[in-house]
Amino acid sequence: MAFLSVDEQPDPTPLPTREEALAEVADWKRRVDALYRDVADWLPKDRGYDADRSWVVPVHEPMLRALGLPAYEIPILQVQRDGKRVLLFRPDARWVMSTHGRVRVGIGDRRWETLLAKEGASETLEWHYWDADHWRQGGVPWNRERLLALLGEDR
Amino acid sequence: MRHFDNVLSAYRAAAADLDRRFLEAFFGEDGAPRLGDVELWSRISSQAYFALLFSQLETEINELCGALIRHRRSGDDWMERRAWEILGQRDVRNIHFMDRVALLTRKGGTVYNRIKELYDTRNKIAHGDLLTESLDVADIAKDIERIAVQLKGVT
Structure with missing residues (x-):
């Protein structure tokens, strides 16, 4: 394995203004809210599922720290079946290189995968689901079928 | 990129472990770390694994450059090979990376x-900075693997 050799110091990346960063946080919260609404709408009816977003977590991203801005709060979404958690959505960062945000998805007790917000063909932001089987192709579209597959409801 | 898949597998295991620690911290379980600590460990972990993956690409680029220079300086036409002979007089690692x-x-x-x-991102890490953006190692791994395939087509 090669060792790193340190070459020149790159130019500092320009930061957004505080106002731009706050607008990004507001937009991020709106997009996560829309994601949660989709998940709740896609859950099979009358099968004991429930979407609970009562947990709220503070997030203090490095970008906000660099700009001297405070942490923001954002809800975690738990999908429960008959009172037992089966999925958990945790938005962990708006500022992720080459993306427009990342949500970690807990599946059952042990498995964790990722949703990345990426620009689609029409330059609108789309959620892509990444796991060990799909990272090489750049993830797969996040949709109702993918959610049902995670819940084991696709069979 | 001999160790590429192993580095990525190690990252996935480390990231899932940190996700579990995040939940322990969120619930304030006995002996759990603080939320802020887990977020910092996640940032450091992703930057470390990114640097390891980049070093795999760097090794690949060194090998491809070496093969290209050896091939081009072995031709019969001095007009064609003269510049390649000069390049081949030194270790390929002494040519600036870009x-x-x-x-x-x-x-x-x-x-x-x-x-x-x-x-540039790798250099910021190598200089000891923590980035203002998070890194998604799987997203970057996908790009690095595609880059390596495209570069192989050149020689």
Whole structure:
């Protein structure tokens, strides 16, 4: 394995203004809210599922720290079946290189995968689901079928 | 990129472990770390694994450059081989990294620019900075693997 050799110091990346960063946080919260609404709408009816977003977590991203801005709060979404958690959505960062945000998805007790917000063909932001089987192709579209597959409801 | 898949597997295991620790911290379980600590460990972990993956690309680029120079300096036509002979007089690692890249792909092209972006990020890490953006290691791994395939087509 090669060792790193340190070459020149790159130019500092320009930061957004505080106002731009706050607008990004507001937009991020709106997009996560829309994601949660989709998940709740896609859950099979009358099968004991429930979407609970009562947990709220503070997030203090490095970008906000660099700009001297405070942490923001954002809800975690738990999908429960008959009172037992089966999925958990945790938005962990708006500022992720080459993306427009990342949500970690807990599946059952042990498995964790990722949703990345990426620009689609029409330059609108789309959620892509990444796991060990799909990272090489750049993830797969996040949709109702993918959610049902995670819940084991696709069979 | 001999160790590429193993590095990525190790990252996935580490990331899932940190996700579990995040939940322990969120619930304030006995002996659990603080939320802020887990977020910091996640940032450091992703930057460390990114640097390891980038070193795999760097090794690949060194090998491809070395093969290209050996091939081009072995021709019969001195007019064609003279510049390659000069390049071949020194260890390929003594050629500036982005010049090595420019031997393999068009300077200013999409592949070149993406490598430059990753290289600048790697240099910031190597200089001891923590980035203002998070890194998604799987997303970057996908790009690094595609870059390596495209560069192989050059020689």
